[in-house]
Amino acid sequence: MSGSALPPTAIALAGAFASGEASPVEALRECLERVDAVNPALNAIVTPDREGAQKAAMESARRWRDGRPLSPLDGVPITIKDNLLVRGLRATWGSALYEHFVPDRDELPVARLRAAGLVFLGKTNVPEFTLQGYTDNKLFGCTRNPWQPALTPGGSSGGAVASVASGMAPLALATDGGGSIRRPASHTGLIGHKPTTGRITRADGFPVILHDFEVVGPIARTITDASAMMAILADGDRPWRPVTEQPSRRARIAYVPRFGDAPVDPQIESSVSSAAQMMEELGHGVDTIACPFDLERTAEAFRTISAAGLAWLLRGLGKGAVEHCGADVQAIAHHGESLRAADYAGALADAARLKRQLGDLFERYDAILTPAAAALPWPARKSHPEEIAGIAVGPRGHAVFTAFANVSGCPALSLPVSPSDDGLPIGLQLVGAWGSDEFLFEIGGEFLRKRG
Structure with a gap:
């Protein structure tokens, strides 16, 4: 401390x-x-x-x-x-x-x-x-x-x-x-x-x-x-396996520096690129690939599930509950109220599709490497950065890299990499196949020891 x-x-x-x-x-x-x-x-x-x-x-x-x-x-x-x-x-x-x-x-x-x-x-x-x-x-x-x-x-x-x-x-x-x-x-x-x-x-x-x-x-x-x-x-039927200092094998890593045309802060992009090179120096196979799934479809599934869930919660808390919420939450809830059951079912179908797509990818790779966030920290009272790399973004522009792991259920690990020019922290993200949590920890631990 x-x-x-x-x-x-x-x-x-x-x-x-x-x-x-x-x-x-x-x-x-x-x-x-x-x-x-x-x-x-x-x-x-x-x-x-x-x-x-x-x-x-x-x-x-x-x-x-x-x-x-x-x-x-x-x-x-x-x-x-x-x-x-x-x-x-x-x-x-x-x-x-x-x-x-x-x-x-x-x-x-x-x-x-x-x-x-x-x-x-x-x-x-x-x-x-x-x-x-x-x-x-x-x-x-x-x-x-x-x-x-x-x-x-x-x-x-x-x-x-x-x-x-x-x-x-x-x-x-x-x-x-x-x-x-x-x-x-x-x-x-x-x-x-x-x-x-x-x-x-x-x-x-x-x-x-x-x-x-x-x-x-x-x-x-x-x-x-x-x-x-x-x-x-961890649950007793799937106890946590002791993590070794060296991965049991060299990993096959799919490095995805960008998701489509979504902007990334140049300092984050540079730092995570250097981390990918360090993974190669450790003997892991690293291929640079494009986003391996439909980003907008996955993002829409997340928006639908979260908005519908919030609307359901507030409805259960009684008439007028939404009026006690902040403006941003009210907007999400109102969107949720406008959705139909078919929209929710469609979002679940898109989540299932993403799981199949990533299942196919993990037949060829052990992990996906991306930035953990697309933006450096922004002013504390603002809900999100309005621009990244000079390009206007919405409320989840900074969060573009992370939700797919939640929608698919895959494990994901955030690790610190070289900081920005002003000394602000930057992180990378490793995402693995279902149940590969410990292997991600072994890859990550080896990386952090090399980074020092």
């Missing part, structure tokens, strides 16, 4: 607990000091749980003293995104409609972390209903990027990445419905993983509005820490 005498990574911190060099109580104290120092400016944690965290840290310290830790991450502090339910902690989903909602049970992935002994610092900020690529809402206001507070950390996991990148916590639990882990991780120099759909079962959470597109995943400073989280979160 920045300015801390304790190790900055979760695995190293747990090692200090095991050796007696540090205790979970000391780690929590330093995290809380960091929260006090930087959270007022960044607005990452919006519902803290100091009392619960202190109790959990003391219990963890006793377990380590007795030689009975619940997991390798017992006692490690973590933040939880505010669209995930934590027993006894307010969960707002970034909306005034849930301003006073306090769940009485943990959502399943949260329960798994609690059972593993992790210490919950609190809930992190999100845009309303986690449907936008920046982080701001009427309840809590704007979250800012630790690298440059005038800029956004992205969204919808903006509070989560800001908490980790600023040193408030070494880990964060978040969700990814269209790139909401990967793009914010790329904007803040972190590791972000969107697991294969179904790899981490969800239950006892908010209503589902994104079909099966949204999954739970880890955000961390190192790939080793993210892997350790996945070992706790």
Whole structure:
């Protein structure tokens, strides 16, 4: 943690607990000091749980003293995104409609972390209903990027990445419905993983509005820490395989620098191109190819599913619920109300088509490599950049590379690459076939070690 005498990574911190060099109580104290120092400016944690965290840290310290830790991450502090339910902690989903909602049970992935002994610092900020690529809402206001507070950390996991990148916590639990882990991780120099759909079962959470597109995943400073989280979160019938330092084989990588004529910031394009060359230097086969699917059709499927899901949710919350939402969310909901059942069925058919197309591609390649985001971070209070590389773009122009992994269910991993000329973080994205999460981690880990 920045300015801390304790190790900055979760695995190293747990090692200090095991050796007696540090205790979970000391780690929590330093995290809380960091929260006090930087959270007022960044607005990452919006519902803290100091009392619960202190109790959990003391219990963890006793377990380590007795030689009975619940997991390798017992006692490690973590933040939880505010669209995930934590027993006894307010969960707002970034909306005034849930301003006073306090769940009485943990959502399943949260329960798994609690059972593993992790210490919950609190809930992190999100845009309303986690449907936008920046982080701001009427309840809590704007979250800012630790690298440059005038800029956004992205969204919808903006509070989560800001908490980790600023040193408030070494880990964060978040969700990814269209790139909401990967793009914010790329904007803040972190590791972000969107697991294969179904790899981490969800239950006892908010209503589902994104079909099966949204999954739970880890955000961390190192790939080793993210892997350790996945070992706790993954379902027992498909346990997380220990990740080796070297991939079991050289990978066949399809490098897609652009999706059609969608613009990409030149500095991002250059940095990710250099990363692709580094993959070749590691012995992987890298072919540059065009976008291997119908981008507009996939984007429309995402728009239809998300708008219809939101309209359904707000209808269930009662007459006039939409009027309590922000203008952008109202626009999405009104679009959802205009859709027909046939539109939704068509979107599901397009998702199935994409899965078949990518299934064919993954017969020839092990991974797809793209930028994680098309734009560098933009002003924090703007919902999206209005231009990329001098070309006007809409609300998801910056997000063009990520949603296809959600629609198809494929695993995807965001890794930091060389920063911009101004020192802003940039990330690449690796997308693999269903169930290839661990192989992506092995490719990514080897790449990061070479990059140094």
